[in-house]
Amino acid sequence: MAGLMSGFGSFTHAVVRAVPQSLAKEALRTGSQEVDLLKVREEYDEYVSVLKHRLGLEVVELPADDALPDSVFVEDVAVVCGDTALITRPGAESRRKETEAMKTALTELGLNIVEMTDESATLDGGDVLFTGREFFVGLSKRTNQRGAEILADVFKDYAVSTVPVQDRLHLKTVCSMAAPGLIAIGSSEPAQKVLKIMQQMSDHKYDKLTVPDDYAANCIYMNLPGKGDVLLHCTPEEFPESAKVFEKLKDHMLIPVNNQEKAKVDGGLTCLSVLINKKNNI
C-alpha cells in the first residue's frame, strides 16, 4: 500500500509532445539565438528513446501542433502528483491552448484532473519543484500568487511555499531534484538566493548539489524498479564542469542527455516530459 509521500521518483509513464515546425522561429525565448530544428528533433528523439527504451517507461506522445510553437515543453501545462493532475494556466498567453491535448491524455491515463480556471491565475509547471515532501512554487513572470494558491489547494497534503524568482525564466531553470532530499542548484547569485529561501521555508533538511552552470542544475531524477536511482543530466559537451559534478553521484545510474539546442529556447530536461506514477497510486 502506498503511503503518503512514498516512492519519490518512481514513475511508470511519461507524456511528451512532438516538436512542431514552428518551434525554430516562433517559440518564446529569452535569448535571440537561432535554433536548428533538426538538432532539436534529434535531441527530442534521443530523450524519448531514453525514457522508453533505456528506462522502460510508457511514453505517451502527443502530436505536434504547429499552432503551438512551445508545446514541446509539456511540463509547463500540467503538474502531476500522485494520482492528481493540475492542468495549469500557463503564464504565456500563446501557450494556453497547449493544455487541451495534455488534459485529454492525462484523463485517459486515469488521473484526477483539476483545471486551473481562475482567469487571474497563471502557473507554469516549470516553476513547480516537488521535493517529495513539499512543493516550492517560483513566483516568476509566468507564475503568480494566485496560481500558487490553486496549486496549494489541489495538493492539500503538502506544504506549498512560494519562492520569488528573479532574472530567470522558471524556478526549475536553476534547480531540480537530483535525489530524495538532494537539490541540484546552480551557482549563480539568483540560484543561490533561491536555494536559501527554500531552505529557510522548509521544515526539512535538504542537501544541495551545486553545479557551476545554472542550466545544468535542471536534471531528472527517477527511482525505477530494477534500476535504482536514475539521473538524466547534461552532457559533458554542453557543460563539462557541471557534468563532472554529476559524475560524482556514484550510486546513480547517470544518463547524460543532450539538450543543447533546446536550451536556446529555454528548454531544460525536465521541460520535455510530464512524469506519472500509476502503479503506486491508491
Next chain:
Amino acid sequence: MTTEVGSETDVKKEPEKVPEVQQQTEPQQTEQPDKAADSAAQPASASDDQPQEESQSAEAKSDPEAAASPEPSSPPAAGGQKKDKGISRFLPPWLKRQKSLSQDKPAESTEPPRQESVEAVKEEHEETSQPKEEADGEGGATTSTEQTEEVKEVKEVKEVKEVKEVKEVKEVREESRAEEVQVEEKDKEEEKSIGSADTQPVREEKEGESEVKESEEQTEKKEEKKEEEQVNQQETSVLSALKLKKMKMVVCHVTLLDGSQFSCEVEKRAKGQYLFFQVCEQLNLLEKDYFGLSFKDNAEQRCWLDPTKEIKRQIRNSQWQFAFSVKFYPPDPSQLTEDITRYLLCLQLRQDIASGRLPCSFVTHALLGSYTLQAELGDHDPEEHRLDYISDFQFAPNQTKELEEKVVELHKSHRGMTPAQADAQFLENAKKLSMYGVDLHHAKDSEGVDIMLGVCANGLLIYKDRLRINRFAWPKILKISYKRSNFYIKIRPGEAEQFESTVGFKLPNHRAAKRVWKVCVEHHTFFRLVSPEQPTKTKFLTLGSKFRYSGRTQAQTRQASSLIDRPAPYFQRTSSKRISRSLDGAPVVNVSDYSQALTAGAGENGPSLELNSDSKSPQVEVVEKPNEDADTSLTSETAFETDKGGAPERKSKLRVQGENIYVRHSNLMLEDLDKTQEDVLKHQASISELKRSFMEATPEPRPSQWDKRLTGSPATTLRLQAQGVPQQTPPRPGTDSRDASKPPVVKTEMVTISDTFAAQKTEISTKEVPIVHTETKTITYEAAQLDGNGDGEPGVLMTAQTITSESLCTTTTTHITKTLKGGLSETRIEKRIVITGDSDIDHDQALAQAIKEAKEQHPDMSVTRVVVHKETELAEDDD
C-alpha cells in the same frame, strides 16, 4: 537590579490598614500594635458576621478607590504612625520584612501578622521596581506604589482574610511563574478579587491595550467580588471552624476526544491541573503532557486552561465546560510509548480532519479513513460491512460516496492489521501532512494583508491563504513579544546581516496577540528545550509577563514515558463521530471523590516536581513547604552589596509611558548560550553561590556567609533572620505558601548591587522612609542544563545593547495576596512595574517616574519596599 526599600512602607501600611479596616486608629502603635490590631481584625473577620460586613465595606471602599483615589482616612493615619514610631518603626519594618520572608515560606504564627503580610507583599513586588522613597536621590523619588496598593489590599484582606487569602497567595506566586500572560491575568484577577483599588493603577498603565478589557474586567471584577464575598463568608465560617477544607464544589464538564462527556466535581478554586489530572486518570492516560484542556472564552476563542492557575479565574464567566485535546502534536507519534496515547492522538486527528482543520487530499482522506475502519471495526467483513456501515463515520469535511467507496476498498486491503497497527499507520501518514500540529492564528502583516500565523514544533510559519510565505524556525527567533494587539518576533541576523530585525504582526485584538505569544512560548519550550525554563521566581526584572510553560518538555515526557512500566491498559476504540451521534449512550463518568482523585493525581505525577506540587494545589492545607523555601531563596537573591554611591540621578526626561504593555520572552535568546558564557558565569561572585544555595530546595541560609558579605546593614541581618525562620517554624497548614512547583535548581541571574546603606535608613526617621536603594542587575539566562551556574556576569551584559529597539514602555502589575496564618490574615500587595526599552534607557529615571506617578495616585500610601530588577538580555555568541 533589585532595590529593596523596606521599612517605611511597612510602617505606613500597617497603620493604614488598621484605621481603614477596623477603624482602629492606632497609628502610633508600631509594629506590634499594628499586629495586634491586625490579629484582632482578622479574628473578627473570621467570625462570621463581622467578616462579611468588613468584606462588604472593604469592597465598597475598593470600588470607589478604583474609580477615584485612595481612601481619605487611611493616609493621615499612616503618616502619623510613621512619625511617632521613629526608629523603632524602622526596625520593625525590617523585621517585618524578615517576617514576611518567613511567612512566605511557612507561615510564622509568632511574628506579627501585619508586618509579615506587608513584607511578603513587598517581596513579591520585588519583580517590579518599586522604589521606596524619596530618600533615594538617584532615580528620582521612588514612589510607594506598592505601599499604596498594599494598603488597599490590606483592607480587603482584612475583610476576607481567610482561606481565600491563602489561596490567593499561592496564585500570585504561581502566576509569577507563568509569565506575561499570567501577569496580566493576575492583574485582572487580583483586581477582581481585591477590589478596585489596585485596578486603577494597572489600568492606567495598560491603557492603550486594555480599554475594552477594562470594562470587561470591571464587570468581571464586580461579579467576582460578589462571589468572593460569598466565598469569603463561607471561608470565614470555615476559618471559624479552623479548618480550611470545606470548599465550594463545582461540576466540570469535559468533552473527551471520543465525544463522550466526563463530569467531575472540583473545588471551586481548584487549579486547572486538578481537573486535568482527573480527566487523565479517567482516560487511564500516562503520557499526558501532549494534551491539555481548553475552553471557549467569551469571544468563542479556544483558550488553553493553564494548569497552574485557578480554573475559575481563567474561564471567567464562561461555563465550566472544557474539551480535552491534544496540545502538542508529537512530530513522531511512533515514539510514543503507549498505544492508548496514540489512540487518543488518532481521535484528535480524526476530529481535525473531519472539521477541515487538517486539510488533506482525497487520497489521504481515503487512506486515513481506511485505517480508522480497520482500527475500530477490524478486518473488513463483506457480510457485515456493507457500504452503509461507514456512513456513520466522517472521514472528511465533505464526504462523498466516492470517498466512502475508496475507503472501503482500502479497508479491505488492511486485513490482519491490529487496531494498534492501524492507528500507527494512521499516524505515520497523518504526521506528514503539512498542517499537522500547526496551530493557526489569523493576523495581518505590516501592510494589512491577511495572513495566518502557524505555530508548530519547529517554529513559526506564515501563511497567506494556503501558501507558506515565510517560516521562522525557533533557532532563528531571538525574542517574541506582544504589545497591545501586535505580536513581534525578533529575528536572528543572517550570516551576511549585521542586525537582527523585528517582524510585527497585527492580531485582531490584544487577547489574540497574547494567545499567539503564549502558544509560541509553550511550543518553543515543549519542543525545543530540554527542560522548562524556570519562571524566574525571583522576579527578575522581567520585562513583561512571567508566563512560562511549566509542564514537562517533550524531552522530559519522553524520558518519563520510557519509564512507564505497566501492562498495556485496556481501552475501547470508538469513533468519536458515532458516539457523538448517539449521545444517549455516551458514557458519562462522575468523579466526586475529591480526596481520592487528589491522591491519584499526585501519585501519577511522581517524576515531575512541579506537577506534584500542582496536584496538591487544590488543597489549601497542603502548603508547599518546598516552594516556600524557594521563595526564600528568591528573597535571598536580593543580595546586598552595599555601595554607598546611590545610583546617579539622571535628569533625562525619559518618561514612562503607561499605555503599552510589553511582553517579552527572553528565553529564546538564551537557549544558545555557549559554554564560554557559562564559564564566565562561574566566576560569579560568591553572592551568586549564596543565592544558589538559597535557591536549592533545602532551606539552608548559611548565615555566616551572609554575615561576611553583608556587614553592617541591619536590613541584611534581618533578612538572615527571616530566612532562618522557616526552619525554626514548621509551616502550618493554612499559612500562605507559595507553590513550590519550582524545581530545586534555579538558574538565573546575577545580582549586582549598588546599594545605599540600609543602615542609614534606620537613622533617617522622617516620614519619608529612608531609602535603601539596591540596584540589582539581574541577568536571567536560561540554560537548558540544570547546572547551577545561574549567575550572569557583568560581561554578559554587553548583549543588552542589542535587546530592544522598541520604544520605552511600561507595564504595571499589581498582586494582592491575602494570607491566613494561625488566625491572622496577611495581605500583601505587590506592584510590579515593568519598564521596557532600549538598552540606553535610564532605568533609574524611568523607575523613579513610575514610582512617582504611583505615589501621586495613592497619596495615602507609603512604599515599603522597592525592588528593582534590571534585566539585560544575554547576547548569543554562538549562532
